[in-house]
Amino acid sequence: MIDEVQKLLDQYLAWLKDKTSLRQVKDWIEITTPYLDRHNDYMQIYVKRENGSFIITDDGYTIEDLRLSGCELESKKRKDLLNLTLNGFGVKIINDELIVHASPDTFALRKHNLVQAMLAINDLFYLAVPMVASLFLEDVTSWLDLSEIRYTPKVKFTGKSGYDHLFDFVIPASKKQPERILQTINRPSRDTAQAVAFSWIDTKEVRPANSRAYAFLNDSESAPTASVLDALKNYDVSPVLWSRREEMREELAA
Numbered sequence: 001m002i003d004e005v006q007k008l009l010d011q012y013l014a015w016l017k018d019k020t021s022l023r024q025v026k027d028w029i030e031i032t033t034p035y036l037d038r039h040n041d042y043m044q045i046y047v048k049r050e051n052g053s054f055i056i057t058d059d060g061y062t063i064e065d066l067r068l069s070g071c072e073l074e075s076k077k078r079k080d081l082l083n084l085t086l087n088g089f090g091v092k093i094i095n096d097e098l099i100v101h102a103s104p105d106t107f108a109l110r111k112h113n114l115v116q117a118m119l120a121i122n123d124l125f126y127l128a129v130p131m132v133a134s135l136f137l138e139d140v141t142s143w144l145d146l147s148e149i150r151y152t153p154k155v156k157f158t159g160k161s162g163y164d165h166l167f168d169f170v171i172p173a174s175k176k177q178p179e180r181i182l183q184t185i186n187r188p189s190r191d192t193a194q195a196v197a198f199s200w201i202d203t204k205e206v207r208p209a210n211s212r213a214y215a216f217l218n219d220s221e222s223a224p225t226a227s228v229l230d231a232l233k234n235y236d237v238s239p240v241l242w243s244r245r246e247e248m249r250e251e252l253a254a
Contacts, residue, residue, distance in 0.1 A: 005201055008235070012198050020120060033115055036191050037065070037122060045114060054102045056111055062118045081137065085124060088154050088166035093150040112163050119195055120166070123186045136186040136218045136242075137168065139168040143245060144169065149253045151182070159202030167199070176254040178210035183237075188224035190219045190231060197235035204236070213237045214252075216245070 019034030028046045035043045042194050048055050066073065073082055086092070090113055092099050099119055103112035124137055144151055145235050153171040168180040181203075193215070200213040215232050217224050219241045232239045240248050 001070055002205070006204065007196075008201055012194075012201075013161070026250070031111070035115060035119060036225075037191070038187060039190075043115065043118060045111070045118075047111075052103075054090070054104075054107055054110075056100050056102060056107075056114050058098045058114065058118055059096045062098055062121055063093070066122070077137075077138075081124065081135070081199070084119065085120050085166070086117055087122070088156055089113040089164070091117040094175070109163060116195065119192065123192055137184050139217050139242070140168070140182075140184050144252075148247050148251055155181075157203045157206065158206050159199070161202050163202060164198035165203050167215060171252060173208065174254060177251065178212060179208055180252060181207070181213045182216060182252075183213070184218075186214045186218045188219070188228045190225075190227050193228045193231040197231055197237055200237050201235050202233075214240050216240050216242060218242050 008185050016034060022030045023030040023032070025046070028048045031045050033045065037043055044061070046057050046059050060062060070075045073079060082093070086098070090100065090110075098114060098121070100110040100114045112243065124135065130182075141153070149171060151171050153169055154166060155170040156166045157163050167181050168184050171177075171180040171182065175181045180198070183199070185192050185196065196213075204211060204213070213236065215237050217228070217239055220243075224239070224241070229239050
């Protein structure tokens with residue numbers, strides 16, 4: 001099992017390297033990542049050396065794109081969710097730019113955290129219909145509370161690779177059930193599914209041997225594709241359709 005998981009990690013890291021490209025833009029280096037945004041464009045970040053360290057930024061793209069799509073982040077609850085998520089990845093927001101600082105030794109980790117924060121913020125706040133006030137994470141939180149399912153929100157684990165991974169909820173082990181780790185995916189896609197899958201396979205060896213991972217998928221607008229479900233199942237993450245959440249109540253509450 002260890003060899004199999006190591007092979008999967010190696011394949012994922014090789015994919016990241018092969019699909020990443022660089023371009024000089026004045027004083028900055030533009031890094032095009034293999035991750036796609038909801039426009040099916042490759043996500044880009046920018047790096048500049050300053051005083052012996054590096055500044056890595058999204059150049060304001062993430063927040064600006066949400067605003068242009070009709071998703072404002074002005075309410076206190078949304079600001080709190082934004083800051084909670086960014087803090088979990090160690091990312092700062094300055095003039096709407098997502099920014100991290102890195103040394104040569106921490107560059108890979110900080111770059112990883114910034115990209116993961118961009119994916120998380122985009123998925124957390126993007127609303128297919130701008131007038132919809134509810135956020136999927138809020139819906140899941142309310143359902144857990146209503147179902148009397150105990151949990152700890154926003155828990156960070158360091159995986160085998162040394163990368164940090166932020167999970168939305170962790171349900172502690174009980175006499176009947178092992179530790180359960182829950183991640184929400186507002187807009188299920190191949191990229192978001194792969195990101196969750198990598199977080200889990202990188203983390204599972206540092207968690208109790210019988211820990212389980214679940215991904216709550218928002219299927220309010222459309223059903224997730226088979227490739228999304230397969231990507232999760234292949235990496236031992238149990239997909240849970242939001243429309244069928246009641247089927248999981250007893251298992252998660254135990």
